[in-house]
């Protein structure tokens with residue numbers, strides 16, 4: 605059975621990091637976008653990363669930062685993976701990832717007009733641009749870039765992309781089981797759906813969200829999914 609990987613994004617507090625780890629999260633995200641209500645300074649992120657046990661990945665989220673800025677932030681806050689969530693081109697992502705010497709995921713912000721072909725081309729183009737490219741994260745298009753708690757129409761995701769993509773955008777305790785059962789993503793990413801307030805996570809919601817993802821994993825037809833390309 606495939607075990608959907610789970611990232612909890614937008615953490616700012618020790619107790620939320622502890623709750624995510626205790627509940628079984630595979631990754632936690634730090635937002636290095638100063639305009640976000642979930643922004644953390646690199647120094648603060650470094651303190652939170654220092655408390656992480658092995659095999660829980662710290663992810664640094666960036667919006668239109670320069671390669672130099674990304675490298676400097678990663679020097680202070682040793683995240684294991686970068687998430688580019690703005691309007692960065694594939695080339696800009698590749699340059700920043702090389703400067704920081706980290707793999708990266710690249711967000712595609714899905715609009716109502718987005719087609720499956722566009723998603724496949726985005727994935728292929730990103731892969732061709734850098735050996736540090738680690739996958740596509742699918743989120744809902746919003747002007748504020750992300751973390752808005754809005755769902756997009758999952759039926760646009762081609763099956764051959766879903767099994768290696770990260771699904772995000774408005775996931776919650778209520779819809780996570782159905783999302784995993786329908787899309788069969790490699791991983792899911794949530795922020796708003798497990799929050800008491802922006803940047804303040806709710807330990808109960810984190811545990812319930814992870815249980816809901818596991819219920820989706822347990823629905824029939826969930827074979828082992830491996831990347832073949």
Ligand SMILES: O=C(O)c1ccccc1NCC(=O)[C@H](O)[C@H](O)COP(=O)(O)O
Pocket residue numbers: 613614635637640641642665667689743748749750751752753754772773774775793794795796797
């Ligand atoms: O969290 C933010 O404030 C944020 C700001 C700018 C770009 C991305 C941001 N967050 C991304 C995420 O938390 C997730 O990757 C994704 O958008 C899902 O968020 P949500 O819909 O709130 O679950």
